[in-house]
Amino acid sequence: MTTRLQGYPSPGDGLRLHLNENTGGCSPRVLEAIRRVQPSDVSTYPQYREAVTACARHFNVDPEWVLLTNGLDEGILMAAIGHIARRRLHDAETIIPLPAFDPYPNATEAVGATAVKVRPEPGYRFQTEAVLQAITPRTRMIFLNTPNNPTGQLIPIEDLIHISTAAPHAVVLIDEAYIEFGGTTFLPELARFPNVLVGRTFSKAYGLAGMRVGIVIGQPQALDPVRAVTLPFNINGVALTALLAALEDEDFLPRYAAQVAESRERLYVACRRLGLEYWESAANFVMVRVGETTPFIEALAARKVHVRDRSKDATTPGCIRITTGMLEHTDAAIEALESVMAGRS
Ligand SMILES: Cc1ncc(COP(=O)(O)O)c(C=O)c1O
Structure with missing residues (x-):
C-alpha cells in the first residue's frame, strides 16, 4: 500500500480498535x-x-x-x-x-x-x-x-x-x-x-x-x-x-463511558489471565505489552481485529494499544487475543 496518499491506510474490514474511535458510532x-x-x-x-x-x-x-x-x-x-x-x-x-x-x-x-x-x-x-x-x-x-x-x-x-x-x-x-x-x-x-x-x-x-x-x-x-x-x-x-x-443528546456520553469502563476491566482480567503486562487506563484504550508486535498484530488482523502498534516509540517497546469501546467489541478482541496467545504457546 502506498504511503503517499492522504490519510491513514484503512486496515480493511473487521474491528477498528486502532484509532480510539467510538466503536458504537455517533448518537x-x-x-x-x-x-x-x-x-x-x-x-x-x-x-x-x-x-x-x-x-x-x-x-x-x-x-x-x-x-x-x-x-x-x-x-x-x-x-x-x-x-x-x-x-x-x-x-x-x-x-x-x-x-x-x-x-x-x-x-x-x-x-x-x-x-x-x-x-x-x-x-x-x-x-x-x-x-x-x-x-x-x-x-x-x-x-x-x-x-x-x-x-x-x-x-x-x-x-x-x-x-x-x-x-x-x-x-x-x-x-x-x-x-x-x-x-x-x-x-x-x-x-x-x-x-x-x-x-x-x-x-x-x-x-x-x-x-x-x-x-x-x-x-x-x-x-x-x-x-x-x-x-x-x-x-x-x-x-x-x-x-x-x-x-x-445528554444520555449518550455517560452510557458510552460506562461501556468503556467495563470494557477496560474485562481487558485487564484477560491480560492477567494471559500473562500480558498492561497499564490501567483512564481513557478508551489500554496499552498492552506483547513482545514482538508485528506478528502479534498480524495475527490479530487475521482474526479481523485491528490494533495500534506502539513499538516504534522507544518509550513503549513491545507495546500495542487496544481501543476499549462497546462491550461486544471488547469481548471479540479478547477472544482474538486468547486465540493468538494460544497459538504462541
Ligand atoms: C491525545 C490526542 N489529542 C488530540 C487528538 C486529536 O483528535 P481530533 O483531531 O480527532 O479531534 C487525538 C486523536 O487521536 C489524541 O489522541
Whole structure:
C-alpha cells in the first residue's frame, strides 16, 4: 500500500480498535440532524455563533474563550503557529513529555522550534519534576496530555497547576482528548491561568471523528494568537450541525463511558489471565505489552481485529494499544487475543 496518499491506510474490514474511535458510532440524533440539512445550509458559508455558544454553555466557560477547530489536531497546529511561527521566534522550544501524541513533535517541527522531549518515569507515572527542570526562558509551549495517549495515565491536577505556574512565559496546552472516560478536567482552574489552553475533541466520546470537530478553550491572552491564525471557515456546516445534535443528546456520553469502563476491566482480567503486562487506563484504550508486535498484530488482523502498534516509540517497546469501546467489541478482541496467545504457546 502506498504511503503517499492522504490519510491513514484503512486496515480493511473487521474491528477498528486502532484509532480510539467510538466503536458504537455517533448518537442517532446526529444522523437525524444531518438528514434535515437543507440545500442552503450547504450552499452558504457556515455560521459558528450557535455552536460556539452551545459549547461555552456545555463547558461552562465564556464564549470568547472558545475556538472551534477542525479536530483538535488543527487546534494543536494552530496553537504552535499562533504562539511560535507568528511571532517569528527562532530559538523557541516546546516541551514534550514522552510517550506523546505525534502532532506535538510534528507541530513543533512545522514552526521551526526545537522539541525538548522528556523521558517517562517507570510505570509511566507522570514525569512532573523532569518537565519542571526542562523549562527554560526559550520554552514557548508545553504539551500535557491527560489521560495520556498511549499509556492512559493521568496527570494530577496539582501537577498541571505546578507546571503552568512555573512557565508563565509559555503556553501550556492541556490536551484532554480522552477526559470524558476518566480523570478531572482542568477547566474549572482555567480562570486562574491566562497561559493555559485546554484542548478537547468530539472525535472520541461523542463519536464524531469523521466530522472533524475539536475545541481549544482559553483566556484571550492564550487563545487570541491561535484565533488570529485559524482560517475563518475551518469547520464545515454539516459538522456544526452534528456537533449541536451531539451536545443535545445528554444520555449518550455517560452510557458510552460506562461501556468503556467495563470494557477496560474485562481487558485487564484477560491480560492477567494471559500473562500480558498492561497499564490501567483512564481513557478508551489500554496499552498492552506483547513482545514482538508485528506478528502479534498480524495475527490479530487475521482474526479481523485491528490494533495500534506502539513499538516504534522507544518509550513503549513491545507495546500495542487496544481501543476499549462497546462491550461486544471488547469481548471479540479478547477472544482474538486468547486465540493468538494460544497459538504462541
Ligand atoms: C491525545 C490526542 N489529542 C488530540 C487528538 C486529536 O483528535 P481530533 O483531531 O480527532 O479531534 C487525538 C486523536 O487521536 C489524541 O489522541
